[in-house]
Amino acid sequence: MASNAAAAPAPVGRAAPLAGRALGRGLVAGYLTLIVLIPLAALTWRSLEHGKGSFWDAVSQPEAVAALKLTVVASLVVAAINAVVGTAIAWVLVRDSFVGKGVVNSVIDLPFALPTIVAGLVLLTLYGPDSPLGINIAFTRTAIVFALLFVTLPFVVRAVQPVLLELDREMEEAAESLGARPLAVFRRIVFPNLLPAILSGVALAFARAIGEFGSLVLISGNLPYKTEVSSVYIFGRIQSQDPGAAAAMSVVLLLISLAILLLIGAFRHWRVKHAR
Amino acid sequence: MRVIWIGSAIATAAAATAALAIFGGAAASAAPQASNSVALVAYSTPKDAYTKIISAFNGTSAGKGVSFTQSYGASADQAAAVAAGQPADVVALSLKPDISTLVAKGIVAKNWQKTRYQAMVSDSIAVFIVRDGNPKHIHTWADLLKPGIQVITPNPISSGGARWDIMAAYGAQLKLGKTKKQAVAYLRKLFTHVPVLPTSAREALTTFASGKGDVLLDYENDAIFANKKGVHTDFVRPKQTILIENPVALTKSGAKKPAAKAFVKYLTTPAAQRIFAQNGYRPVVKKILKQTAYPNPKQLFTIAYVGGWAKVEKQFFGPKNGIVTKIISSLGK
Numbered sequence: 001m002a003s004n005a006a007a008a009p010a011p012v013g014r015a016a017p018l019a020g021r022a023l024g025r026g027l028v029a030g031y032l033t034l035i036v037l038i039p040l041a042a043l044t045w046r047s048l049e050h051g052k053g054s055f056w057d058a059v060s061q062p063e064a065v066a067a068l069k070l071t072v073v074a075s076l077v078v079a080a081i082n083a084v085v086g087t088a089i090a091w092v093l094v095r096d097s098f099v100g101k102g103v104v105n106s107v108i109d110l111p112f113a114l115p116t117i118v119a120g121l122v123l124l125t126l127y128g129p130d131s132p133l134g135i136n137i138a139f140t141r142t143a144i145v146f147a148l149l150f151v152t153l154p155f156v157v158r159a160v161q162p163v164l165l166e167l168d169r170e171m172e173e174a175a176e177s178l179g180a181r182p183l184a185v186f187r188r189i190v191f192p193n194l195l196p197a198i199l200s201g202v203a204l205a206f207a208r209a210i211g212e213f214g215s216l217v218l219i220s221g222n223l224p225y226k227t228e229v230s231s232v233y234i235f236g237r238i239q240s241q242d243p244g245a246a247a248a249m250s251v252v253l254l255l256i257s258l259a260i261l262l263l264i265g266a267f268r269h270w271r272v273k274h275a276r
Numbered sequence: 277m278r279v280i281w282i283g284s285a286i287a288t289a290a291a292a293t294a295a296l297a298i299f300g301g302a303a304a305s306a307a308p309q310a311s312n313s314v315a316l317v318a319y320s321t322p323k324d325a326y327t328k329i330i331s332a333f334n335g336t337s338a339g340k341g342v343s344f345t346q347s348y349g350a351s352a353d354q355a356a357a358v359a360a361g362q363p364a365d366v367v368a369l370s371l372k373p374d375i376s377t378l379v380a381k382g383i384v385a386k387n388w389q390k391t392r393y394q395a396m397v398s399d400s401i402a403v404f405i406v407r408d409g410n411p412k413h414i415h416t417w418a419d420l421l422k423p424g425i426q427v428i429t430p431n432p433i434s435s436g437g438a439r440w441d442i443m444a445a446y447g448a449q450l451k452l453g454k455t456k457k458q459a460v461a462y463l464r465k466l467f468t469h470v471p472v473l474p475t476s477a478r479e480a481l482t483t484f485a486s487g488k489g490d491v492l493l494d495y496e497n498d499a500i501f502a503n504k505k506g507v508h509t510d511f512v513r514p515k516q517t518i519l520i521e522n523p524v525a526l527t528k529s530g531a532k533k534p535a536a537k538a539f540v541k542y543l544t545t546p547a548a549q550r551i552f553a554q555n556g557y558r559p560v561v562k563k564i565l566k567q568t569a570y571p572n573p574k575q576l577f578t579i580a581y582v583g584g585w586a587k588v589e590k591q592f593f594g595p596k597n598g599i600v601t602k603i604i605s606s607l608g609k
Contacts, residue, residue, distance in 0.1 A: 063605045121482065129487030139472045139488065218479055221472030222431060225608025228473075235475055236434035239352050241377070242595050 040254070047247035058237075058245035059252050066225045067233040068249075072256060074141065074229070075209035078148040082205045083198055086156025093157070094164040111153050116214025123147055124219050139221030144229060147215040152205040159201030160194055167193055196268050203264045207257040313343045314536045317358055318368035319351035319437075320478070321498060322398065322522070325555035326368070329548045330539075338538040350476055352436045358383060358527070365530030366540060368397070368522070370437045372585045375525050388525040397543040398497075398557035400520040401573060402444035404512040405484065405492040405499050412490045415512055417448045420491060421465055428489035430480040431473040432593060432600055438477065439593060440520045440579075441493035442600055446592075447582045448516035451575045460599055467603050481507075495520055496570075500556030516575040518582075522557075 047055055058064065093105055111119065123146065125131075128138035137143045167190065175185045213231035220227045230253055237246035318326060326346065333339035347354065347362070351370035355377045358364045367384070369375055375395075378384040389395045406414050412425060420427050430438035445466055449459035472488060474480040477498065484492040485507060499511040524543060530536035542548055549559040559565045579585055592600045 124486050217475055218482060222475060223473055223608050224605050236431060239434040240595060
């Protein structure tokens with residue numbers, strides 16, 4: 001098609017962008033294949049290496065099921081808290097002005113920069129048995145949610161912030177001048193505009209929480225059926241020379257994340273369609 | 277458009293794969309090919325000892341001009357990395373089954389233990405690390421089962437090293453005159469005193485240091501190491517305990533290198549054994565061990581006493597029906 005375009009009597013300049021576009025897509029496709037697709041395919045293949053029976057066997061182990069339940073529930077709780085608190089933080093950072101705002105704004109991203117194992121260690125020292133603050137939640141399910149909240153903090157904040165910055169204040173002012181109360185303005189004007197950003201932030205936070213390992217391995221205590229999350233269970237499988245079961249559990253985690261991402265995508269699509 | 281898209285995608289992928297192969301190939305072959313360079317892949321705790329042993333080795337006529345690439349990490353991870361192709365001439369791991377993994381892959385020769393000390397270069401024993409001054413008065417295996425005592429151990433399913441501690445507990449019961457059935461019952465009871473299961477020995481130490489638990493099952497060399505690094509701990513050597521033996525093996529590529537062979541031989545010389553002793557390990561050479569201050573527990577036994585690793589791995593830690601595997605997966609129920 002690129003050569004067609006060049007042969008056609010169209011302006012010569014058109015050929016270059018077309019060829020460029022094809023090259024660009026090729027690069028993107030090649031890159032995604034190498035970095036994402038091949039590893040995921042290999043993982044799935046590995047999990048089914050010994051047949052569907054052993055896949056099912058691996059994921060239906062009571063210990064694996066318990067770990068999965070805990071992981072999914074904790075991730076859902078974390079995603080929900082993030083939706084509310086993340087939006088509130090973004091709101092304060094955009095709409096309020098206070099001393100040290102710049103510092104707070106930069107601090108938000110730190111959980112990304114910190115190696116997660118260090119995050120786990122810091123949380124353990126602060127909220128463990130020897131807590132200088134007198135808070136001891138280490139080795140409980142609360143600790144798992146706590147650690148996950150820490151590592152997923154930036155997602156919703158950073159997704160909502162730019163949308164809030166771009167949001168036209170005149171709409172809100174118009175609504176106010178027509179007598180709408182602040183809560184109604186938020187519910188009817190601001191929130192619908194923020195919702196897509198909140199949802200994409202929540203989806204990312206959830207996916208990240210599902211697979212989190214480093215920050216949890218120290219603080220959760222890893223007790224089967226109680227505080228053992230899927231990633232730690234998978235690590236145990238790998239260490240005890242059972243890579244097939246580890247791959248099978250990982251595929252389940254991926255499928256759950258994929259399902260949530262698709263669900264949120266579908267919801268956003270549905271909303272756009274019905275908003276018109 | 278579509279054809280070009282797919283075509284260029286394949287071309288890009290192919291080019292990238294080729295590039296990867298070139299880089300990968302170069303990395304894989306660079307280290308071991310130089311005959312005067314030895315790739316050492318080891319577990320993490322003896323890092324200090326090996327650094328000193330290597331510089332001492334470089335001072336001998338056999339080790340003059342030999343350079344080393346060193347990699348340290350969790351024993352099972354290191355074995356997996358070498359099995360997956362990480363270049364290695366000498367592997368120093370924490371327990372025999374990790375080397376058996378490499379034998380199964382054809383990376384280490386089957387007869388690797390046919391050496392003077394059965395390929396073991398350092399020893400240790402399983403001990404109880406307790407809080408300063410031993411406030412809970414923990415001295416015996418029975419003390420671990422006293423009401424309210426919390427025992428920290430790495431999960432022996434994910435940490436190969438922790439299997440030494442669990443087999444120490446089991447073998448100690450046999451030494452105390454209990455039957456095998458009673459010894460298994462002891463393990464079951466012991467795990468009811470285990471409030472958390474860190475995945476590795478390092479994490480277990482961190483957990484214990486954070487204030488959790490009354491006693492940590494660990495190795496003598498780790499306790500000495502922690503004290504050297506300023507983490508002050510008291511430790512108790514139980515009367516009945518297991519002799520921990522750390523193996524070293526030449527890989528097939530290492531066996532072709534005089535420098536690698538000379539290095540492995542050097543590890544059991546008095547000079548190297550003394551360095552191990554200074555770093556918390558017990559020498560395997562009896563003459564050197566006698567010169568050290570390590571007290572000998574009255575009823576010391578080896579892994580052979582409880583059946584040997586091949587049998588123990590299957591019977592106690594097998595993925596589904598292992599005795600300990602079952603105890604652990606029933607813990608939180």
